[in-house]
Amino acid sequence: MRLLAPLGTLAGVAAAFAYVAAVDPNEPGHYPVCPLLRFTGLYCPGCGGLRSAHAFVHGELGTAFGANALAVLGYGLFAVVMAVWLIRAVRAVPMRVAISPAWWWGIGAVLALFTVVRNLPFGSALAP
Numbered sequence: 001m002r003l004l005a006p007l008g009t010l011a012g013v014a015a016a017f018a019y020v021a022a023v024d025p026n027e028p029g030h031y032p033v034c035p036l037l038r039f040t041g042l043y044c045p046g047c048g049g050l051r052s053a054h055a056f057v058h059g060e061l062g063t064a065f066g067a068n069a070l071a072v073l074g075y076g077l078f079a080v081v082m083a084v085w086l087i088r089a090v091r092a093v094p095m096r097v098a099i100s101p102a103w104w105w106g107i108g109a110v111l112a113l114f115t116v117v118r119n120l121p122f123g124s125a126l127a128p
Contacts, residue, residue, distance in 0.1 A: 002092060006085045013078070021057035025050035042119050045070060045111045048128025067128045070114050 023030050036044040052067035056075060064072050081097075088095045117123035 002089045003086070006082065006089050006095075010082055010086075017053060017057050020050055020053045025054050043115070043127055045115050047118075051128060066125075069126060070111075 025031050031050055034044055034047050036042055037047055046068070048068035049071045052064045052071040053075075055061075055063035055067060056072060061072070085095050114126065118126035
């Protein structure tokens with residue numbers, strides 16, 4: 001019973017990645033367009049995330065980083081958190097994640113900086 005939550009989460013994420021692997025986001029008409037990009041022409045921190053996931057699943061790490069480098073770092077972070085969660089669940093140690101407000105502000109600052117840089121000419125390498 002204690003493995004239900006981490007395995008369920010892992011199954012849900014695996015299903016989402018399997019869908020994105022099967023339905024190519026590089027072909028128009030399969031996924032909605034980012035509203036921020038559509039109305040302002042600016043890339044949000046998530047723009048290119050589906051193309052990044054598609055490339056990542058197909059083993060094209062360079063393409064995945066080119067589509068959204070921050071998303072690829074997020075995949076790695078997710079893998080570490082899932083491994084810790086599964087190990088703790090097997091050992092019957094509860095998983096508690098307490099993130100201080102300073103960390104949330106830091107995460108927000110990284111997302112804001114990533115967004116600004118990828119929309120400037122010198123940061124065009126970060127644009128999808």
